Amino acid sequence: MRRLEMVLSRLAxxxxxxxxxxxIVFLISNVIPTDPVRIxxxxxxxxEQVEALRVKLGYDKPLAVQLLRHFQDVLSGNLGxxxxxxxxxxxxxxxxxxxxxxxxxxxxxxxILLGIPLGVxxxxxxxxxxxxxxxxxxxxxxxxxxxxxxxxxxxxFSMTLRIAPLNGRISGFGPDPVTGFMTIxxxxxxxxxxxxxxxxxxxxxxxxxxxxxxxxIVRFSRAGVLEVINSNHVLYQRAxxxxxxxxxxxxxxxxxxxxTVTQIGLIFGVLLTNxxxxxxxxxxxxLGSFAVQSILQSDHKAIIGFTIWTGGLIVAINLLxxxxxxxxxxxxxx
Amino acid sequence: xxxxxxxxxxxxxxxxxxxxQRVLKRFTGDxxxxxxxxLILTLVLVAIFAPVLSPFPGDVSExxxxxxLRPPDAVNWLGTDRMGSDLLSRILFGAxxxxxxxxxxVGTAVLVGVPIGLVAGYYVGWPSNLLMRVSDIFLAVxxxxxxxxxxxxxxxxxxxxxLALSIxxxxxxxxxxxAETRSVKNEVFVESAIALGASAPRVMILHILPNIxxxxxxxxxxxxxxxxxxxxxxxxxxxxxxxxxxxxxxxxAESREFLPEAWWYATAPGIAIFLVVMGFNLLGDGLRDxxxxxxxxxxxxxx
Numbered sequence: 001m002r003r004l005e006m007v008l009s010r011l012a013x014x015x016x017x018x019x020x021x022x023x024i025v026f027l028i029s030n031v032i033p034t035d036p037v038r039i040x041x042x043x044x045x046x047x048e049q050v051e052a053l054r055v056k057l058g059y060d061k062p063l064a065v066q067l068l069r070h071f072q073d074v075l076s077g078n079l080g081x082x083x084x085x086x087x088x089x090x091x092x093x094x095x096x097x098x099x100x101x102x103x104x105x106x107x108x109x110x111x112i113l114l115g116i117p118l119g120v121x122x123x124x125x126x127x128x129x130x131x132x133x134x135x136x137x138x139x140x141x142x143x144x145x146x147x148x149x150x151x152x153x154x155x156x157f158s159m160t161l162r163i164a165p166l167n168g169r170i171s172g173f174g175p176d177p178v179t180g181f182m183t184i185x186x187x188x189x190x191x192x193x194x195x196x197x198x199x200x201x202x203x204x205x206x207x208x209x210x211x212x213x214x215x216x217i218v219r220f221s222r223a224g225v226l227e228v229i230n231s232n233h234v235l236y237q238r239a240x241x242x243x244x245x246x247x248x249x250x251x252x253x254x255x256x257x258x259x260t261v262t263q264i265g266l267i268f269g270v271l272l273t274n275x276x277x278x279x280x281x282x283x284x285x286x287l288g289s290f291a292v293q294s295i296l297q298s299d300h301k302a303i304i305g306f307t308i309w310t311g312g313l314i315v316a317i318n319l320l321x322x323x324x325x326x327x328x329x330x331x332x333x334x
Numbered sequence: 335x336x337x338x339x340x341x342x343x344x345x346x347x348x349x350x351x352x353x354x355q356r357v358l359k360r361f362t363g364d365x366x367x368x369x370x371x372x373l374i375l376t377l378v379l380v381a382i383f384a385p386v387l388s389p390f391p392g393d394v395s396e397x398x399x400x401x402x403l404r405p406p407d408a409v410n411w412l413g414t415d416r417m418g419s420d421l422l423s424r425i426l427f428g429a430x431x432x433x434x435x436x437x438x439x440v441g442t443a444v445l446v447g448v449p450i451g452l453v454a455g456y457y458v459g460w461p462s463n464l465l466m467r468v469s470d471i472f473l474a475v476x477x478x479x480x481x482x483x484x485x486x487x488x489x490x491x492x493x494x495x496x497l498a499l500s501i502x503x504x505x506x507x508x509x510x511x512x513a514e515t516r517s518v519k520n521e522v523f524v525e526s527a528i529a530l531g532a533s534a535p536r537v538m539i540l541h542i543l544p545n546i547x548x549x550x551x552x553x554x555x556x557x558x559x560x561x562x563x564x565x566x567x568x569x570x571x572x573x574x575x576x577x578x579x580x581x582x583x584x585x586x587a588e589s590r591e592f593l594p595e596a597w598w599y600a601t602a603p604g605i606a607i608f609l610v611v612m613g614f615n616l617l618g619d620g621l622r623d624x625x626x627x628x629x630x631x632x633x634x635x636x637x
Contacts, residue, residue, distance in 0.1 A: 016467070017467075017470065017471055017474060020467065020468065020471040021471050021474060021475065024468075024471055024472065024480075025480075025483065028480065028483060028484055028487070028501070135366075139366075139612065139615050139616055139619060140608070140612060142559075142611075142615060143559065143563075143608050143611040143612040143615055144604075144607075144608055144611075145563055145566050145567065145570070145583070145586070145604060145607045145608070145611075146563075146567070147567060147570050147583075147586065147587075148586055148600065148603075148604035148607065148608075151586065151589075151590060151593065151600050151604075152600070152601070152604065154593070155593050155594050155597060155600070159593060159594035160594060269476050270476075272476050272479075273476040273477065273478045273479070273564075273567075276476075276478060276479070276482070276567070276571075277567050277570055277571065280571075281590075291479075291482060292571055295482060295486050295571055295572070295573065296572065298486070300486070300487065303482065303483050303486055304483065306479070307475065307479050307480065307482075307483050310475060310476065310479050311474055311475040311479070314474055314475060314476065315474045318474070
């Protein structure tokens with residue numbers, strides 16, 4: 001019962017958080033002392049043209065009225081029309097969402113497969129040379145500019161060694177879109193050639209995004225394991241003569257996993273941050289490259305739409321992580 | 335005030351001094367922190383003496399199209415860019431932009447966020463809750479997303495990058511200081527200070543702030559690194575200083591179309607970013623081990 005209550009209260013927070021996000025994005029784009037209408041009208045527009053556009057777009061109304069209209073628009077899914085594609089922005093974002101999700105999920109999988117074992121080894125061999133090496137690597141993993149790493153990987157694997165595709169999601173037309181996930185769609189349709197191509201195209205961008213995330217996971221899982229190893233219950237088990245290997249496999253690993261799962265929301269945030277620039281380098285048709293194209297076009301409405309969608313995505317993921325955590329870990333229910 | 339109180343104060347001062355000496359000793363003993371500090375010191379010196387150190391100081395704004403895209407040689411140690419300017423000189427001058435953005439943006443965020451977090455953590459009530467909810471909303475979105483939205487609205491310039499980064503970064507500090515304040519607030523020494531009649535500002539500034547300072551210092555160092563990366567990404571996207579400013583992120587963006595032939599063009603500014611961010615991360619990591627008594631104790635117990 002208490003868990004249900006807890007899950008419900010977390011769910012209830014989703015609404016005010018999203019409302020707050022919409023307000024903040026609105027204020028940022030309106031309180032800042034520039035004239036969005038002036039920018040939209042272009043440098044050569046006359047004062048009359050600017051004023052006409054202002055009335056047309058509703059920017060002449062009081063701020064509160066504008067905010068209310070903005071709310072109505074966002075809630076009805078109407079984010080305006082993209083200057084770049086001439087299509088509704090929500091439609092564009094929805095079409096591009098699977099590409100970003102596919103890339104992020106691939107990256108997080110790689111990061112977890114790399115990060116957790118290395119973090120556990122690092123903790124078990126605390127202060128040995130391997131721990132020192134991993135410490136240096138995990139600090140450096142967070143010091144790269146993601147877009148630079150992306151370019152250097154392209155340079156090395158695509159341009160020089162020619163063993164990975166340079167950019168894009170797939171060669172040729174690819175499978176018929178069902179879910180929008182290239183890998184899943186080719187699996188469903190039994191199109192092995194497309195699957196191979198989709199996986200090959202995923203390699204470099206996923207690796208670029210996975211490296212900083214893996215560095216973060218190494219640190220969390222190392223700390224998680226150290227905390228458990230030093231805890232009284234492990235001390236007790238040792239005293240009872242339970243073999244070390246059993247303790248590690250049964251208790252320590254599970255706790256390292258839990259401490260990583262609780263950070264997935266945070267790691268996902270880092271991932272999306274990097275995705276914005278990495279998608280651009282790899283011409284990956286996801287949300288991030290949409291945002292960058294919108295910047296280049298000074299497409300104000302599209303950027304607001306992107307901000308709201310990304311914010312919503314992260315808030316939703318954090319919510320799911322919170323709920324999952326409260327279900328796994330009884331202490332979380334309080 | 336009696337003599338007893340004064341000797342008590344003197345003893346505290348002595349203890350504090352000994353504490354700082356211990357910190358200094360640990361600092362020189364911690365290779366990571368020392369290396370980090372050296373990298374940052376190098377950055378600062380390079381930024382100050384860029385005109386002296388650069389082989390071609392004029393190349394920040396001068397073009398020599400006849401010498402464009404030359405690989406590294408004895409004259410241009412790191413090669414030349416698409417305008418024929420010396421890359422080494424541009425990177426050295428770029429240190430100024432990097433350090434200006436990082437110091438002002440992080441400084442502003444700290445100066446705004448820390449007092450807010452301190453006051454919100456000290457007083458219990460709906461204004462505190464509201465403040466924290468607002469910062470939660472900011473923190474729900476990746477910083478770069480909001481920063482892109484702001485910088486795009488304002489137009490590309492260094493000032494706007496700094497503004498965008500400060501606006502999106504203060505909530506992080508408010509949240510951090512709020513949590514730290516809440517945990518320190520119930521300690522006996524704070525309760526006794528309040529019981530002795532100390533005013534709220536006095537308790538906050540003289541009793542709580544010094545005890546959460548180490549957390550703030552550690553996060554400032556790591557935050558500088560993160561801010562330099564975000565600023566570089568904004569520059570890469572064309573939202574930073576307009577050309578011909580030698581901004582590292584923009585230089586990497588410009589180099590993209592010349593890969594794979596001009597491999598040196600992207601490599602040099604990328605390594606510059608890496609070294610500087612690495613410096614701040616190493617320093618932050620080292621300072622955490624040195625300053626945070628909880629971790630020190632935990633490590634001491636386990637070894």
